[in-house]
Amino acid sequence: MQPKLKELIQIREEEMMEVNCSYDTFKRYRRYWNEFLNYSEKHGYQFYNEEIYINFLKDVYNYTIGNNPNRKQSYAIRAKTYLENSENFISKCKSTNDFKYPKRKLTKYFEDTLQKYLEECKNNYNSETTLRQKENGLLKILKYFEDNNIYSFDHLSKDIIIKLFNNYKNLLYMRKKIAWLLRGLFTFLYNEKITKINYSIYVPMIKRNQREKLLITFSTEDINKIVNYMKTHNNTNIQKRNHAMLILAIRYGMRISDIKNLKFENINWEDNYIEFNQVKTGNYMKLPLTNEVGNFIIDYIKNSRPSSLENYIFLRYTFPHIKISRQNNLREYIITICQKLNIDLTNKEKIGIHCFRSTLASNMLKNEIPVNIISQILGHENTDTTSVYIRIDESHLKNCFLELPHE
Secondary structure, three states: OOOOHHHHHHHHHHHHHHOOOOHHHHHHHHHHHHHHHHHHHHOOOOOOOHHHHHHHHHHHHOOOOOOOOOHHHHHHHHHHHHHHOOHHHHHHHHHHHHOOOOOOOOOHHHHHHHHHHHHHHHHOOOOHHHHHHHHHHHHHHHHHHHHOOOOOHHHOOHHHHHHHHHOOOOOHHHHHHHHHHHHHHHHHHHHOOOOOOOHHHHOOOOOOOOOOOOOOOOOHHHHHHHHHHHHHOOOOHHHHHHHHHHHHHHHHOOOHHHHHOOEHHHEEOOOOEEEEEOOOOOOEEEEEOOHHHHHHHHHHHHHOOOOOOOOEOOEOOOOOOOEOOOOOOOHHHHHHHHHHOOOOOOOOOOOOOHHHHHHHHHHHHHOOOOHHHHHHHHOOOOHHHHHHHOOOOHHHHHHHHHOOOOO
16 A cells, blocks of 8 residues: 555655665755655645656746756755655665775785784773774874885884874864874884884874863753653654664663664563673673663564564664664664754754763762762763763762762
């Protein structure tokens, strides 16, 4: 049975989220589709009709089939194509994500040394995400050294290191990232006696802009709106899976990496708890399984999860049905919910699932829960890490630190 136009648009939007299309692309085509929806309803059509879309192009975008389109007209035509058949569009998104970070070839000397360093980082329990960031970043840095005729770490100099940083003079976040990458690598090279001196002394100190990292949180009212929406709009497969993932972030402050890596053996239904080792830190976590969280997960597993031999709980809906890709962080889905609920997203450009972790920490602080307890709940190794999440309420933060005993 042909779905109504409104339902067809929702299906296309969910397919775009599934393959993690960029937010700009998502927003662009949704705008054209919603314009066409309004146009169709105005003319008494509830189902997709190609002839009506052609009239829509003519009336709204002044375009007649056969003419050379301008930029906006081209996007409107593509929106028609993707609405009718999303297969090519989805394939394009997949190929873009699959080849987004191609590896760059290095000389054998740099390649071997890099792999030794990454192996050391892995032995030190660096998460998969951190290892990937180090590998991608250092590949580019080492290629930069080669482009400047540096083929051995013995040939490094203060000048070439400073020159690298000067290339990003106005990009503070890049300078900080390069400093982080190089300090780790140079310390390893020195400890392993690969270099005679620790080149970290030449890495400049990058002052952190204290206002740069403003953590995003939701109000209690907004959280209640989101949870109520999840409970009353939990019909499609995408909704059931995404809502089960979101409730874990909202109620427990779990990271997206930990949610994606949850397996069936991590949930003890008999004794009602969830246990796992955090991907980022390796720390063991044991959380109480509430009825609310359990109901979302059960609904997804029983009524929505694809049939698969995979042991991961949350899977892709597109074939093959495997663990959700690292690119899919539910950002676009969260933005869509917020827009439907008229939640103000001003100054929330970096909104994402991690905001629920910050919100949980902030709310616990406002309820005067000591920082060391919050640190344990979030799975942090020390309270210094926790203070980053809760700097939004400095007055409470100071009081909580005063309650801690001095060493």
